[in-house]
Amino acid sequence: MAKKTDNSKLEEKLILRREVIEKVGKPEIKVIELYAGKSVMWGILRDEYEGRVKIHLLSIEKEHGKNPRALQGDNMKFIDGIDLNRFDIVDVDAYGIPAGQLKAIRKQNYRGWVIVTAIQSMFGQLPREVLLANGITKAMMKKVSAVFVSKGLAYIKNFIYSLGGRTIRGFFDERKYYFYTRFEG
Secondary structure (H helix, E strand, O other): OOOOOOOOHHHHHHHHHHHHHHOOOOOEEEEEEEOOOOHHHHHHHHHOOOOOOOEEEEEOOOOOOOOOOOOOOOOHHHOOOEEEEEOOOOOOOOOEEEEEEEEHHHHHOEEEEEEEEOOOOOOOOOOOOHHHHOOOOOHHHHHHHHHHHHHHHHHHHHHHHHOOHHHHEEEOOEEEEEEEEEEEE
């Protein structure tokens, strides 16, 4: 099994977050971080933007003791109880493909910037929600699930579009996708 690495592709992830901060264009921004880890990236950005942009951060981390300032628990349990439209940026830096989280964000009719890390597993499997949004039926999934692996990026982009994401900008490696989008209307 591949080892999970916190903050791999750190510079690319920081570039995307800087671009989104600039696009928000406010002197104060509110960010909710659904997979906080130790909040390394936002710590770097707070220091970098000090005196220019005040960054208010609400962090959620599932792993006990990893981030004492974060709300501890499963982010899916928090999403429904938090008004996401209070935030300028929703940061979804997941180890896998956060399809459930993205659907929950959109279910709130969130309008704003979403930063996403989506990583296909070693075997390239895609979440059922992503495949269904692309017209792949459950019967098709059962028969030929391996066929969909090579089209992961296209299917994820279509999934984002189906949720109302429009512009998708980022870095796209083989089965590792770092990007942002803006959910609209």
